[in-house]
Structures are given as C-alpha cells and as structure tokens.
Amino acid sequence: MTQDQWGQVKQDLRKTVGSSNYTNWIEPLELSDVADGVATLDVPTSFVGNYVSQKFGEHILFHLRSAAPDVRRISFNVPAKRPVATRATSTAAPRADAVRAERDNVIAAAPLEPKFTFDSFVVGKPNELAHAAAKRVAEGGPVTFNPLFLYGGVGLGKTHLMHAIAWELQQNQPNLNVLYLSAEQFMYRFVQALRDRKMMDFKELFRSVDVLMVDDVQFIAGKDSTQEEFFHTFNALVDQNKQIIISADRAPGEIEKLEERIKSRLQCGLVVDLHPTNYELRLGILQSKVEFYRGQYPDLVMADGVLEFLAHRIRKNVRVLEGALTRLFAFASLVGHEITLDLTQDCLADVLRASERQLTVEEIQRQVSDHYNIRLSDLVGPKRTRIFARPRQVAMYLCKQMTSRSLPDIGRRFGGRDHTTVMHGVRKIEELRASDAQIAEDLDLLRRTLEA
Numbered sequence: 001m002t003q004d005q006w007g008q009v010k011q012d013l014r015k016t017v018g019s020s021n022y023t024n025w026i027e028p029l030e031l032s033d034v035a036d037g038v039a040t041l042d043v044p045t046s047f048v049g050n051y052v053s054q055k056f057g058e059h060i061l062f063h064l065r066s067a068a069p070d071v072r073r074i075s076f077n078v079p080a081k082r083p084v085a086t087r088a089t090s091t092a093a094p095r096a097d098a099v100r101a102e103r104d105n106v107i108a109a110a111p112l113e114p115k116f117t118f119d120s121f122v123v124g125k126p127n128e129l130a131h132a133a134a135k136r137v138a139e140g141g142p143v144t145f146n147p148l149f150l151y152g153g154v155g156l157g158k159t160h161l162m163h164a165i166a167w168e169l170q171q172n173q174p175n176l177n178v179l180y181l182s183a184e185q186f187m188y189r190f191v192q193a194l195r196d197r198k199m200m201d202f203k204e205l206f207r208s209v210d211v212l213m214v215d216d217v218q219f220i221a222g223k224d225s226t227q228e229e230f231f232h233t234f235n236a237l238v239d240q241n242k243q244i245i246i247s248a249d250r251a252p253g254e255i256e257k258l259e260e261r262i263k264s265r266l267q268c269g270l271v272v273d274l275h276p277t278n279y280e281l282r283l284g285i286l287q288s289k290v291e292f293y294r295g296q297y298p299d300l301v302m303a304d305g306v307l308e309f310l311a312h313r314i315r316k317n318v319r320v321l322e323g324a325l326t327r328l329f330a331f332a333s334l335v336g337h338e339i340t341l342d343l344t345q346d347c348l349a350d351v352l353r354a355s356e357r358q359l360t361v362e363e364i365q366r367q368v369s370d371h372y373n374i375r376l377s378d379l380v381g382p383k384r385t386r387i388f389a390r391p392r393q394v395a396m397y398l399c400k401q402m403t404s405r406s407l408p409d410i411g412r413r414f415g416g417r418d419h420t421t422v423m424h425g426v427r428k429i430e431e432l433r434a435s436d437a438q439i440a441e442d443l444d445l446l447r448r449t450l451e452a
C-alpha cells in the first residue's frame with residue numbers, strides 16, 4: 001500500500017469519524033508497514049494506540065481493506081525515535097525503546113474500555129480496599145506487593161479497576177509497557193505461539209513488559225500447559241520486580257484445578273476482594289450514571305424515589321443495575337415520558353421479577369456455615385456444643401427473617417428438628433442481637449451478603 005493510498009484512507013476516515021475525532025486521533029497516525037496481512041500504524045504513545053484501536057479500529061480496518069483487501073489486522077506501534085515530551089526524561093536506551101515499540105503492538109490485543117477509569121468508579125464500603133490497592137498500584141511507584149490479586153463475584157468492578165490502573169499508568173508514564181489481557185487471551189497467544197513455533201518471541205514479549213495484568217485467571221484452571229507457561233511468566237516478572245495484577249471470580253485458594261504452586265504464588269502479594277454491593281453503593285453508582293444520561297437525554301425528567309427504588313430492588317450486580325438504567329432511559333426517551341415509578345415498574349418488570357428471587361434455606365445454611373467456618377453437616381446435624389448450636393440458631397433466625405418458610409418447615413430442613421426448637425433458637429438470637437455486639441455484627445454481615 002502506498003502513502004497516497006493511506007492518505008486517501010485517512011480522508012475517508014475523516015468522513016466516518018467526524019472532523020474533531022479525525023484531528024485528535026486519526027491525523028497523528030502514520031502508516032509504517034504492511035506485511036503478511038498486518039498494517040502497522042505508528043502512534044505517538046501506547047495510550048493513543050489503545051484508544052484508537054478501541055474506538056476506531058473497525059473503521060480503520062474497513063477503509064484500509066477497501067484500498068488493500070489483503071489487510072486482515074492492524075497493529076499499533078510506538079516508534080523508537082519519535083520525540084515524545086515525556087520521553088525527554090526517560091533513561092531508556094534506544095535498543096530498549098525499539099523492544100518496547102515492538103511490545104506495544106501486543107497491547108492492542110486487549111483494548112481498554114475508555115469508560116473504565118478511576119473517575120467513573122464509585123467507591124463505597126464494599127470496594128474501598130480494592131479501590132485503594134488499585135490506586136496505589138496505579139501510582140506506579142516501587143512495587144510493594146506482588147501480585148495484586150483482585151477477586152469478587154460477577155459484575156462487581158474487577159475489570160473496571162484493572163482498566164483504570166492501565167489508563168492511569170499509561171497516561172502518567174507513557175514509557176511504561178502495560179500489558180492487559182484476559183487469561184483466555186493469554187492461552188490463545190500461547191497456543192498460537194506453539195503452533196507457529198514462536199515460543200521464544202512469546203516468552204520475550206511477556207517477560208519484557210513492565211506491568212502485566214491478567215483478567216479472569218480462573219479460566220486457566222485445568223489447562224495444564226497454559227498454567228505451566230503462566231507460572232514461568234509470573235516468576236520471571238516477579239524476579240525482575242515487575243508489577244503483576246491478577247483478577248479472578250474467587251480467592252486463589254478456592255480456584256479448583258489450579259496448581260498448588262500457582263495458588264501459593266498468587267497469595268504472596270496482596271489479595272483483596274470486592275464485596276457484594278450494599279444499598280448505598282448501588283445508589284451512588286446509579287446517581288453517577290444518571291449524571292451521564294442527563295447529558296445524553298437533557299429533556300428527560302426523573303421522579304423522586306426512582307433511583308432509591310432501583311437500588312433497593314436490584315441487588316444482583318452492577319452490570320444488571322446499569323443495564324436496567326440504560327433500558328429505562330432509552331424507553332422513556334422513546335415514549336417521551338417522565339421517568340416515574342410506574343413507568344419504571346412497567347419497563348423493568350422482567351428484571352425486577354428476576355431480582356425478587358427468593359432466598360432458599362440451603363443458601364442461608366451454606367452462607368452461615370462458611371461464615372463460622374464449620375461444616376454444613378455439623379450445622380444441621382445433632383451436635384449440641386456451642387460452636388455448632390449458636391451458628392445453627394443464627395441460621396434458623398435468618399431463615400425465619402428472610403424466607404417465607406414456616407417454623408415446622410425450617411425445623412425439617414435442620415435435621416428434622418421440632419418447630420419449638422426453631423422458635424427457641426429464633427428468640428435466643430433476637431435477645432442476643434440486642435446484647436451481644438459480635439452476634440449483631442455477624443447478623444448484619446450475613447444479611448448483607450445474602451441480600452447481594
């Protein structure tokens with residue numbers, strides 16, 4: 001492809017993306033090479049490369065292919081000699097820069113979501129520790145804990161925090177090579193390298209990044225050779241004091257089919273979890289999203305109490321909450337009505353119904369036995385010692401409070417106990433709740449976890 005053709009592609013892109021996007025993002029791109037179906041574009045920083053890849057990658061590919069149909073992929077490259085303001089202070093040798101430039105191509109493999117920044121992340125009690133740890137890593141100072149291991153249930157903000165770290169690092173230290181990818185992509189790249197006999201390149205690439213982020217690491221559980229390679233990559237980077245950030249849907253020790261040595265390595269740094277959201281956090285997130293929608297739908301009015309209603313009723317995860325709000329605004333703008341409680345209930349009937357799902361006695365029993373670290377069989381079994389009897393009473397109390405089961409029914413599910421035993425247990429916990437701060441705290445925590 002000639003530079004003239006590339007000039008034409010850029011002009012076509014101007015029409016597609018609009019002139020301000022063009023000036024900010026497309027204009028600075030330079031075509032440096034087309035080989036083996038890959039068009040390499042020079043960008044001033046990997047931050048720009050990431051953003052352009054995410055926002056305009058498909059448009060660029062589309063127009064490139066109209067001029068050169070054999071282009072299958074675009075890759076972004078930060079050229080070694082390009083003068084970048086922040087590089088003036090860099091002590092990196094030219095060779096190191098060249099290697100970096102090569103590595104920057106990889107980052108485009110997992111584009112970062114522009115919306116996932118620290119600014120848009122709402123902090124509350126359930127996520128404050130994870131947020132603080134992520135902020136610390138994003139400062140890019142000396143590595144104090146390695147790895148940072150973030151875990152939590154679906155849709156609680158793990159990916160959001162990882163992208164926020166990557167954005168901040170890239171913005172403040174464009175020379176740093178930050179590589180973010182999912183564990184699935186890690187496996188895919190590993191398998192590809194094996195197939196193409198490019199393991200040396202693979203190893204060099206992964207071992208020469210400054211910050212490695214691997215999302216959803218539970219994915220490699222049970223995939224033996226990928227785990228093996230991951231383990232070596234991990235060790236090599238830790239040895240060089242390079243920061244690693246990992247996320248998973250559960251704690252390292254709880255990921256089944258993950259090699260013990262990997263589990264123990266993952267536990268070596270700081271392990272923090274994102275707790276299920278509470279009401280205040282859900283409300284805070286809704287309020288911040290509404291600010292955004294107000295910009296998009298300036299004419300829409302929202303009645304008082306709608307956000308509180310949603311925060312109260314949709315407890316699942318933030319993704320569901322966000323989806324509900326998006327749907328609500330889209331619907332209201334379509335019908336041109338104020339967003340009232342009635343409209344909310346109509347529009348989100350299915351989401352609200354799904355969130356109403358009743359808790360089961362079994363879920364409560366499981367949660368309580370986890371909380372007190374006793375076996376489920378002991379919780380429902382015959383042993384009467386205090387260490388089992390008290391958690392049992394707590395579980396009975398929660399079943400009475402949080403399900404619609406009758407006392408005889410609850411008794412049956414606790415090893416065939418009589419309803420008077422359940423009643424006694426419930427009363428006991430009611431009394432203790434007022435007099436024993438520990439029990440009150442346990443109940444509060446259990447209730448919040450079960451409601452999430």
Ligand SMILES: Nc1ncnc2c1ncn2[C@@H]1O[C@H](COP(=O)(O)OP(=O)(O)OP(=O)(O)O)[C@@H](O)[C@H]1O
Pocket residue numbers: 116120121122123127152153154155156157158159160161216249285318319322
């Ligand atoms: N505290 C928060 N503030 C603002 N938005 C949030 C917060 N937590 C989660 N979100 C939003 O919720 C959605 C889901 O978050 P994210 O993708 O980070 O979840 P996850 O924990 O990685 O889930 P999964 O396990 O499914 O990968 C995203 O759109 C994210 O922006």
